[in-house]
Amino acid sequence: MASMAAAIAASLPAPAAATPSSVKPTYVDIHPSMAKLIDPMGNIPVTGVQLDAMVVSKIIKHGREAAFGSGSLLGLDFDGTLEVSNSFPLPAFSEEEDKAAKNVAQANYQRRMITYLREVQGDESVVGFYQISSVPLRQSYVELQAADSERLRQGGIILIHDPSQSTRGIASFKAFRLTKTFLAAHKQKKFATQSLIDHGLTFSTIFEELPIRIHTSCLATAFLNTCAAPRPPTTLQTIAAKSMMAVPAPFTSIPSDFTQLDLGLPSTMIRNLEQVVEGLDSYKTEENNVAFLSRQIAREKAKADAHIASRKEENARRVAQGLPPLPEDDVSRLFKIPPEPSRLESMLILGQVDASAKTLEEATSAGLVRLYAAQAPS
Known part of the structure; x- marks a missing residue:
């Protein structure tokens, strides 16, 4: 019986090795040739x-x-x-x-x-x-x-x-x-x-x-080329033109636009001038507000400094008389000194004036070139 059990056990396949309950994922590094292009961590700055x-x-x-x-x-x-x-x-x-x-x-x-x-x-x-x-x-x-x-x-x-x-x-x-x-x-x-x-x-x-x-x-490039490039007439158009003794149209293209040759004052230039004036007015208003807050801060600080000076003199007299000194750290409780105003709005208004002035410069430079080209030769 023992030999028969041993023979049966020998004929059975070997038990498979126990597999772990959780398999750790494996990460594949990006190939060096693509590392400069693929940027999953956002390390390549946008230029x-x-x-x-x-x-x-x-x-x-x-x-x-x-x-x-x-x-x-x-x-x-x-x-x-x-x-x-x-x-x-x-x-x-x-x-x-x-x-x-x-x-x-x-x-x-x-x-x-x-x-x-x-x-x-x-x-x-x-x-x-x-x-x-x-x-x-x-x-x-x-x-x-x-x-x-x-x-x-x-x-x-x-x-x-x-x-x-x-x-x-x-x-x-x-x-x-x-x-x-x-x-x-x-x-x-x-x-x-x-x-x-x-x-x-x-x-x-x-x-x-x-x-x-x-x-x-x-596809968009090909469409624009067909719109702008000359298109020769077809055979039927040629026959019809010859029969009617008319000159055929050489091509069909996008109609010309001569607005760039207009010597009048463009509306954009007027708007840019208005933006420059409005920006300067806004900057002046903002500077007045900042100056008012600065004067208010200076007055509160002067009151606080005067209070601290008088408190120190009074404490000196009390110490000389053998009395305990009064606290000097109650200035923040007695005087509400506002924080210094933010200069961000003034800085942004200056940026708006600068941008409007640059746009105005571009518009006027193009207008001056057109006026110079339209002058009659002397």
Whole structure:
């Protein structure tokens, strides 16, 4: 019996080795040839922006429908280039409505749109937002960009489109992102004079402009070429033209636009002049407010210093008389010294004046060239 049991046991297959209950996942490193292109940790800084032609068309169309507006930009960063492949506008609200309610409504709308794009396998990664405005430096833009820099990959960008330039045939797009020095000051929530000096902040160091490149698909390029290139007449057109003894049309192309040769004063120049004057008035008003607060702070500090001096003299007399001194740390309780006013608004207004002046310079330089070319030879 023992020999039979041993034979049966020998004929059975060997028991399989016990497998561990949990297998640790294995990670495969990115190949060195692709390590400079694929950046899952976001270590490659963004040095440029690439806009799809469809995104440019959508933003221009939005700018023609509304003088002011905003929207979200979708895409991804690849090899140091932020490729924006899609966009959608956000709902607009009046200035009288509550700011917090507007932000919640826009956030809910953006969330729903991203869900719909995910269902149709579209781009869903938000890389920034765009604004339709002729002034790039506004405090609302700065606050929104600072909030996006904490939750978006690579900090996100803000794309400014000037609709007044598109009426002259100029697609005005500028991409900006906040600098590291401004983000460091924004985290401290201090924009007093000393803080600006310590961080080296001016209106020109708040934003960093990124170069923009527009990418057009092959089909769109072919369509534009067929619209602009000469098209020879067909055989039927040739026969009909010869029979009617008429000269056939050599080609069909996009009609010429001679608005660039208009010597009149463009409306954009007038608007830029108005923006410069309005900016200077706003800066003067803001400086008056800062000066008033500074005088109020100086008066409170003078009262506090006088109180401390009189308290020290009184304590000296009490000590000489053998009495306990009175406390000197009740100045903050007796005198409410307001904090130093923020200089951020003044700095942003100066940036708006500078941007309007540069746009005015571009418009006037083109007008001077046209006037010089139209002069009669002497």
